[in-house]
Amino acid sequence: MLLRHAKSDWADAETPDAERPLSRDGREACKLVAEHIGVERLAPDLILCSSALRTRQTLQRIAAALPPEVPVLTEDRLYLAGPDELLARLREVDDGVPNILLLGHNPGIHALAVGLLPPPDRVKISTFPTAALAVLDLGTRRWAELGPASTRFGSFVTPRGLRHAL
Known part of the structure; x- marks a missing residue:
């Protein structure tokens, strides 16, 4: 599961990027995503989360929809990481962990x-707006083998799409 953080607040231009909090719209989007996660019974066995405030707040706001005992690793290396860095991190995951939620940018x-x-x-x-969630199915049982075109499409939702579904 790949989740982009919810919309952040740009009201204070002095706030460093990594410390921007969620906006009101972002907090509302988290409610929709959390409800979707609960309805679909999406249950990660591990959560990898960027260290930015907006990603941590997104996770806090969807936490009630996730298993309470799921380990969370908040990592600086995921902050604004590119696809190669994110892929490298996923390849490090132990094969005994079947489902991951990666929360990033x-x-x-x-x-x-x-x-x-x-x-x-x-x-x-085609786009990946804030608070969008992609669910991909591994084509392999080994994280180390994850690579280009190695997964199958599961689902993709956005807050806008979830709002229209209500």
């Missing part, structure tokens, strides 16, 4: 999602 999270899909499925994720 664009453009890296979008490029990773598209790059992991075979060409016909790439058009299903």
Whole structure:
């Protein structure tokens, strides 16, 4: 599962990028995503989260929809990481961990999602707005083998799409 952080607040231009909090719209989007995660019974066995405040706050706001005992690793290396860095991190995961939620930033999270899909499925994720969630199914049982076109498309939702579904 690949989740982009929810919309952040740009009201204070003095706030360093890594310390920008969620906006009101971002907090509302988290409610929709959390509800979707609960309805779909998406349950990660490990959460990898960027250290930025907006990603940590996104995770806090969807936490009630996730298993309470799921380990969370908050890592500086995921902050604004590109697709190669994100892929390298996923390849380090132990094969005994079947489901991961990776919470990060664009453009890296979008490029990773598209790059992991075979060409016909790439058009299903043409953009990756804030609080969008892509679910991809591994084509392999080994994280170390994760690579270009190695997954199958599962689903892709955005807050806007979830709002319209209500």
